[in-house]
Amino acid sequence: MAFEPRQTSLWRGAAAWARGTFVRVESWLETEREQVPLWAPIGLGIGITAWFLLPDRMGWLAFCCGALALACAGLLLPDGARLRRMIVAGGMLACIGCALIWGKAVLLGQPPLARAVFTVVTGEVMAVRPVPAQKMVRAMLRPVDAPGLPRVIRINIAEADVPAALGEGAVIRFRARLMPPAPPSVPGGYDFAARAYFQGIGATGKALRPVEVVRPSTAPPPLRARLFAHIRKQVDGPAQGIAVALATGDQGAIADADAEAMRRSGLAHLLSISGLHVTALIGAVIFLLMRVMALSQRAALDWPLMLIAAAGGALAGIGYTLLTGAEVPTLRSCIAALLVLGGLALGRDAITLRLVAVGALIVLAFWPEAVTGPSFQMSFAAVTALVALAEHPRFRAFASARDENMARKAGRMLGATLMTGIAVELVLMPIALFHFHKAGMLGAFANLVAIPLTTFVVMPLEALALLFDLVGLGAPFWWMTAQALNLLLLIAHGVAASPMATMLTPAVPSWLFALMIGGLLWCLLWRSGWRWLGLGPVAIGVMGVLLLSPPDILVTGDGRHVAVRTAGGGMALLRAGAGDYVRDTLAESAGYDGPLEAMADLPQARCSKELCAVGMQAGGRRWHVLATRSDMLVERTLFSRECAAADIVIADRGLPYWCRPRWLKIDRRLLARTGGIAIDLDDARVSTVRAAGDAHPWIVTPRRRPRRSQL
Structure with missing residues (x-):
């Protein structure tokens, strides 16, 4: 009897604690059952991110095997348990994410030029983009009869050297020093090489004069290029570049000083065609269609007005996306807007976190490389923060409409807008610090004025100006647009000049960034009180960032x-x-x-x-x-x-x-x-910048050079 295990042995106590913990976790997941699917894009994104972080094939294979092993381990849990389904699904999604980006890199990526070369290039022009702020034109070329060159190269041509017949379909010849797309110059820098690889760009360079036109372009300039040139003729001064960017999404005409002021003041998001612009356009189209159809008694009584208006808004959003170049941020916004319109047409509550999750899954399925870029991270983080705040009962009670005088209503709207701005700034700060080493501190206050000014004044005036230009009467509207844009730039420069405008940090380590993002997602995606446990990792990450020492x-x-x-x-x-x-x-x-x-x-x-x-x-x-x-x-x-x-x-x-x-x-x-x-x-x-043995396909393998006996 002395050698028999006691009833209170360590093993039985541990087993009882594990069973109790499992029951408590299952009970908590039951209360959060509607939030569990929101973690699906997170699992997929973890797999994609792992492919970027791990250096070689063995690391990628090991991650896939580990993710599948985790899924198999989840099968050991009791049948029907939510935790079991989450672990199995999470492991499989992580493996799928890693395999997805790996497969796209192998099948669709463009390997970079092996080394710098000075050569004569003959190429067919695929696209032309003017960059007036830098006094140059940027052209995408497909080299002709050049087996040693990549399929697509990007060339900068000085404005003074641009031939008159340059356009899509033209064939030009010039001398240039071609370089592989540039990797980050220092740790934490911008990795153009990785982005160029997935964009299909294999080399970059600058054309030297003369640029000879072998075959002139016969195709008319695309609508976006014509719109770009038309707006530049109608608007003068610093407002010109902002007006062009709002209509076409092309920021090439914005002066460097104005672009920096917009970034420091937290207003740079207004310059890229994203959710704000697409939503404003679709909302305006739906509003106009509803009002016009309501003028007809038969239409108002018999027609499904919301369905028709939503279809019109969807067509307008798709057309605007195609007009502005169908860049990934615009495509994301368009997809999200179409999902919202589909929900409205079906009579559902469309603006939910599930909508955001579905949009993220669609984007990651087609553009998995976007997960590591600031555009994807900022747009989805901002939308997630806004929707999570809007779904919170206290905020909803504060912001809901009620019977009160105009002063109290205006104050309530102003307070709600300021709260959403602060929430978005707090969520975006870790992303901005990681990618740009700076974050706006006064962006919430600047956006309090800038967003209504852009949405309700600038964009309607610019739309009216373009509309009246069809009959030659747009000049007054262009003048008013320029004045409104000058006010926007005045706000940007005023805020940017403040010593409190930005917070600067050295390069933030990836693990600190992951800690902060993980904590924020935990806070935003759950609803019960356990969500605030995510503040712990966020606090640790913030302290780590504040304690970072700059490199010597x-x-x-x-x-x-x-x-x-x-x-x-x-x-x-x-x-x-x-x-x-x-x-x-x-x-x-x-x-x-x-x-x-x-x-x-x-x-x-x-x-x-x-x-x-x-x-x-x-x-x-x-x-x-x-x-x-x-x-x-x-x-x-x-x-x-x-x-x-x-x-x-x-x-x-x-x-x-x-x-x-x-x-x-x-x-x-x-x-x-x-x-x-x-x-x-x-x-x-x-x-x-990179670890030893990094085998990502955009890494240029160095060539061995002969040693020199002296310096």
Whole structure:
């Protein structure tokens, strides 16, 4: 008897606790049964994201096997349990997501150009897009008789070099230096290479004069191009670019200063054709159709007015989507709007989180690569936040119509609008910090004026101007449109000028971003009190972001540009003549918004035409950094002595074997494997653009170069 297990043994206690926990979870899921399907697109998105994060085929296969193993493990739970169905469905959806994006990458992606080439290109023009703000035209070409080039290349042509007969279907010839699509310059930067791969772009470059027309275009310009040119003729000044963007979705005519002000003020979403524009157009069409049909007694009594108006609105939304280029954000908005109209036509409550989930599933099925982009994340996060807030009983009670005077009604509407704006800003902040390293702090207040101004003043005036242009009477409406747009820009510049307009951070790690997004989804998708458990991961993520230390050294992927943090918290560049794009990229990745100094001007730096040595104090010690500044060869004795004295050596060429710094050697060979590098000297931590052995199909495999015996 002494060796028999006691009734209160550890195993029986654990089993009883597990059974009790399972029963409580099942009871909770029963109360949340209507919210459980909302997690379907999350499962699919996890699989797609895993494919982007994991480096190679073995990792992708391991994830698919792990997801299927999780689904099989779920089958061990009792039959009929909701938790069982969730685990099985989640594992299968994650596996499907990974396989879906993997299959699309293999079947439809365009491999990049293997290396930079200088060549004569003869190509058929597929599309032409003017970019007046940068004084150039961007053309998509299909190379002719060029087996060594990708199927599609993107070429920039200076305005002064654009031939008169350039258009779709034309064949042109020019000289150009073609490059593979650019990867991120530094960790946390914009990955154009991945986006170009799924857009079918295999190379980019700039055409050199002269640009010869081999075969002129005979096709008339597309409607979008004609509309673009027409609006530019009707509107002058800074308002011109905004007017063009609102009608066509093309932001190429917006000045850089105005675009930056719109971003800093939280109004950039007004520039891309998305839910606001599609909804406004469809709503206006439905309103007009209902009012016109109601003028007929027979129609009002016998016809299904809502069904007819919804069909008209759907056709208008589809036409607007095609007119503006059918970009992915516009397509998402159009799909969501069509689902809403279908629900209204059927007499259902259409605007629900289930609608958002169905829209997300459709988008992920056709454009799975969109899940990692800021456009998809921001649009669906904003809509989810708005619908979740609208479904909350307290907010619904606060915002519902009631019998009260106009002042109280206006105050209630203003309060509800401000609450929705703040909710959207809070939800979008982690996404903006992760992708752009900055987030608007005053966007909710700016949108309080900007959204009604755009929806109820600017867009109706622009629509009337285009309508009256058919009879040559649109000039007064264009003038009023320009004045309203100037007011919008005044708001944007005023808000952007505030020191509290934006919050800046260095590059946010992926795990912190995932923690915040997971917590926000938990808060938004459940309804019971357990939803607030999601605030824990959000709080941890926010604290992690606030405690992020900016990198001390940034090195671009080509090794030419190096930025170091100064003792006063500023940033200094190795090459003072770096362009604006390089400066902005380095400053944003470092979470810095001030002027960039020249490294040669630092008191702790010793610089010549060939080399620059700078001392840095971090991590309780003194660091010595050496960087090359030119292509000139350096005498071996001098350079070997400088290498031995340095902790870190950085060069845009291959360094000889005898250059042996004390800690880290960064040269062309290393950068070809890692991409851009960020270094935190306090923790002696090195972050890279890509991991070793990254096998994603848009990664250009570096070619081996012969060693040089001296620098």
